[in-house]
Amino acid sequence: MSAISQQQAAAILADTAIPAALIRVARKLESNGFEAVLVGGAVRDALLGRSPGDWDLATSATPQEVQKLFSRTIPTGLEHGTVTVIEGKGRERLTTEVTTYRGEGEYLDGRRPSEVTFLRDLQGDLARRDFTVNAFAYNPIRGEFTDCFGGLADLDAKLIRAVGKATERFAEDGLRAMRATRFCATLGFDLDPETEQAIAGALPILAKVSRERVRVELVKMLAAPKPSRGLQPMLRTGMWPLVLCPLDESAYAPTIAAVDAMASEPITRLARLLWSRRAERELLEQVLDNLKPSRDEKTRVLALTSPPVEVIAGTQDPVEIRRAAARLGRKYLQDALAVLAADSTHRERVLAACDGAPLTIGELALGGKELIAKGLAKPGKALGVLLRALLAWVLEDPRRNTPEQLEQHARTLDDA
Numbered sequence: 001m002s003a004i005s006q007q008q009a010a011a012i013l014a015d016t017a018i019p020a021a022l023i024r025v026a027r028k029l030e031s032n033g034f035e036a037v038l039v040g041g042a043v044r045d046a047l048l049g050r051s052p053g054d055w056d057l058a059t060s061a062t063p064q065e066v067q068k069l070f071s072r073t074i075p076t077g078l079e080h081g082t083v084t085v086i087e088g089k090g091r092e093r094l095t096t097e098v099t100t101y102r103g104e105g106e107y108l109d110g111r112r113p114s115e116v117t118f119l120r121d122l123q124g125d126l127a128r129r130d131f132t133v134n135a136f137a138y139n140p141i142r143g144e145f146t147d148c149f150g151g152l153a154d155l156d157a158k159l160i161r162a163v164g165k166a167t168e169r170f171a172e173d174g175l176r177a178m179r180a181t182r183f184c185a186t187l188g189f190d191l192d193p194e195t196e197q198a199i200a201g202a203l204p205i206l207a208k209v210s211r212e213r214v215r216v217e218l219v220k221m222l223a224a225p226k227p228s229r230g231l232q233p234m235l236r237t238g239m240w241p242l243v244l245c246p247l248d249e250s251a252y253a254p255t256i257a258a259v260d261a262m263a264s265e266p267i268t269r270l271a272r273l274l275w276s277r278r279a280e281r282e283l284l285e286q287v288l289d290n291l292k293p294s295r296d297e298k299t300r301v302l303a304l305t306s307p308p309v310e311v312i313a314g315t316q317d318p319v320e321i322r323r324a325a326a327r328l329g330r331k332y333l334q335d336a337l338a339v340l341a342a343d344s345t346h347r348e349r350v351l352a353a354c355d356g357a358p359l360t361i362g363e364l365a366l367g368g369k370e371l372i373a374k375g376l377a378k379p380g381k382a383l384g385v386l387l388r389a390l391l392a393w394v395l396e397d398p399r400r401n402t403p404e405q406l407e408q409h410a411r412t413l414d415d416a
Contacts, residue, residue: 002156003152003153003155003156003157004047004152004156005152006145006146006147006152007145009047009136009138009145009147009152010138010143010144010145012046012047013038013043013046013047013138013140013145014140014143016046016052018038018055018140019055019092019094020088020092021087021088021092021093021094021096022038022055022057022087022094022096022140023140023141024087024088025057025070025085025087025096025098026038026057026139026140026141027141028069028070029059029061029066029069029098030139030141030142032061032069034059034060034061034065035059035060035101035122035139036057036058036059036061036098036139036140036141037057037058037059037122037137037138037139037146038055038056038057038058038137038138038139038140039056039057039058039125039126039129039135039136039137039138040055040056040134041053041056041134042054042055042056043136043137043138044133044134044136044151044155047136047152047155048155048187055096056097056099057096057097057098057099058098058099058100058101058122058125058137059098059099059100059101060100060101060119060120060121060122061098061100062081062100062118063075063078063081063082063083063100063118066083066085066098066100067083070085070086070087072085072086072087073085073086074086074095076097080099080102081099081100081101081102081118082097082098082099082100083097083098083099084096084097084098085097085098100118100119101118101119101120101121101122101124101125102117102118102119102125102128103117103119103124103125103128122137122146123146123148126146126148126149126163127148127149127163127164128163128172129163130162130163130169130173130176130179130180131151131154131160131161131162131163131179131180131183131195132149132150132151132154132161132162132163133151133154133155133159133160133161133183133187133189134151135147135148135149135151135163136151136152149163149164154192158187158188158189158190159189159190159191159192160180160183160184160187160189160190160191160192160195161192161194161195162176162180162192162194162195162198165198166192166194166195166197166198167198167201167202169198170198170199170201170202170205171202171205173205173209174202174205174206174207174208174209175206175209175213175214175217176202177199177202177203177205177206177237177239178206178209178214178217178218178239178243179217180195180196180199180233181221181230181231181233181234181237181239182217182218182220182221182230183230184229184230184233185220185221185224185226185227185228185229185230185231186220186221186223186224186230188224188225188226188229189229190229191233196233196236196237199233199237199238199239200237200238203237203238203239203242206239206242207242211290211291211292212292214243214291215291215292215293218243218266218270218291219266219267220266221266222259222264222266222267222269222270222273223264223265223266224264225264226260227256227259227260227269228256228257228259228260231256231259231273232256235252235256243291244273244274244287245274245277245283245284245287247276247277248276251276255272255273255275255276258272258341259272259273261341262338262339262341263338265335265338267293267297267300267301268300268304268335268338268339270301271300271301271304271305271335271339272338272339274287274301274305275305275339278305278306278309278310281302284301284302284305285298285302288301288302300332300335303328303329303332303336304332304335304336304339305339306327306328307327308324308325308327308328309324309328309336309339309340311323311324312324312325312328312336312337312340312350313340313342316346316349318349318352318353319395319396321349321350321353321354322353322354322357322359322395322398323392323395325350325353325354325359326359326360326391326395329359329360330354330359330360333350333351333354337350356398357394357395357398357401358391358394358395358398358401359395360391361387361388361390361391363401364387364390364391364394364401364406365401365402365403365406366390366403366406366407366410367387368383368387370403371383371386371387371410374407374410376407376410376411377410386410386413389413390406390409390410390413393409394406
């Protein structure tokens, strides 16, 4: 089957639900003598039959000309050619980023151009975009579709290929190397060999990119149905240790396969990517700190790669399982089983061992206030020691978790 034509692409987009307020913005630009086209990922996704994300509008009008045309605007990034237009009311109210066609000067740091030049020419604007499948333009008023760089053929071939020379595109923005592998995963595409070959030389530029931007791409990749589509080119190009940490050669294949087999939850999958280096706690903390996750995400990954998870993996003893689960925390138990790829038998064994069992002091049938009221403890460290001893006793046999048995055992401990 050959790629669709530009006329067929235009027909698909004409049948796509595009926000009415966005069309009004484009129509006003067009009626005043300026081009207005939809560009970027939403156009690509519409052609793929996927739900389009945010629509991006590009125009031949300068930012100042856009501001004169619309009564409600926000100067979002005038130096980069972007003005936010507020159009519509109520449910149809839409804020649209309108960006002027532009060319860019030399990238001195692999992140930002030294200068931005505003253009009147659409092809010049598309030529600076990253990949051919992201370099489409659709004029919703004229019904015209533009594909200057063979993106439709690459869309049909399921290929991620840089616009023009890959080395130049990666030199302009170091994050593009990471985005190339991410798109392979999220779209289920392959990486064009020439584009892949250019990534190795772009790694020093990627190293300059903020870790927050890198993390966003990694999380999107790990949320894809098959992250291996992106992880494998990350490995082949040498990008993996720059973003994560190197593994033993024998660990890569089973790690990638295990991540693919997990549910599409990126933070749990990240824990699995780091599992084989779990004994090196300082290294794991460094990797996570470099990725700039939230505090909760970091805590979660560290918990899912901690020693109690290893105990859960290696024992069939219900008491040992409960002790390890208590150290881990109940809220991480299901995720830990996912990281371990526990089979149904072991999963059921672990869950059965913990079902109804108290795993925290707060789940004991007799709390600190009751112990104090009964004269079995006083506020302070001794109370904490007693509660921990009671929890350890109940972990051995959850049936002991009754007020009567806990009180009796506490008296025994007090007598001792």
